[in-house]
Amino acid sequence: MSGALWLALAAAVFFAAAILWLVRSDRLYARAAAWWLLLDIAAILVLVFHGFLGRLSAALGVSHPAYMGMALLGIVVLLKILCTDIAHTRTQQKLVILVQRVAVLEEKLRR
């Protein structure tokens, strides 16, 4: 493997360690961490078996495997952001309902 690949692999391993640290220090909850770890493991696998990316890009007619990797990464990150927004929407929905209920309850308690 080239120096660049080793560097990318080290970054991916560091990223996995950072995710675990975030969970350990209660800054990231497990479900979100699982997503990121999955993505990171996929990146590590692609780096280790980089020949697969070359074959895939050749099959799809992409001139450079690196472009293929970037495109795949972009798609996955976009999907992850979309999932985050969906989760955020659900949280927002629950928060609104909760705030409304608390406000009504407060009014009752004041009576």
Added chain:
Amino acid sequence: MIQCKKTGSPARPLVIIPARNEAATIADVVNGVRSQAGWEVVVVDDASTDNTAELAALSGARVISLPFRLGAWRAIQTGLRYASEGGWQVVVTMDADGQHRAESLEEVTKPAARGISDVVIGVCPQRASGARRLAWAFFRRLTGLKLQDITSGLRAYNRDAVTVLLSDEAALLRYQDVGVLLLLRFRGLHVSEVRVDMRVRKDGCSRTYSSWWAVMKYMAETLLIAVAKGPGSPPARVYTEAPLEDRVL
């Protein structure tokens, strides 16, 4: 409070007034409703920074104070939640800026109270500017809604409508117009309009359309909802949206 003998629920409608920084008008609005109709009034204070809540309470309204700003629709929803828990059969929503007349409450409420319609909207299309009428026409075309005035805040809801408007999906809406009307249509509720007289807003500006940025946000969100939920929604049960009374003002 007068209560129904059979159900134990309040016989008179509940008036819900969402308010944010409406100290200039809230007392007059609450007093107007209480003296004209004698109905119970609940003011939902949307985290005002002035003394709207105190003035409303002094005028005899029950006040629900939101801990932070949720916006007009979600403030109305808070009032609907209060009404649902209190067992009200009919609720009326009106603006706190003095646009809506207490005299209109009776005629807006009547069709909902009599079971003719699930939702009754008090409309006054003449109040709208040319740009707003154009926007209404655009959204009507996009969604198939046949209402004359899709933004009026003067509305009466029966219990079925309140239940629909307290569903989880209604909590995702920010404005009470297109999204709410489409949700009501989706659930097959009957919506109708009654022409009413409205005053010119005392402070002269709308909260929803307070700046160009606010207008753009409103248009983008409403357009998205209209495109996503407007076409192809299931046919309504008996959705006619025909004006019940077409009085000349």
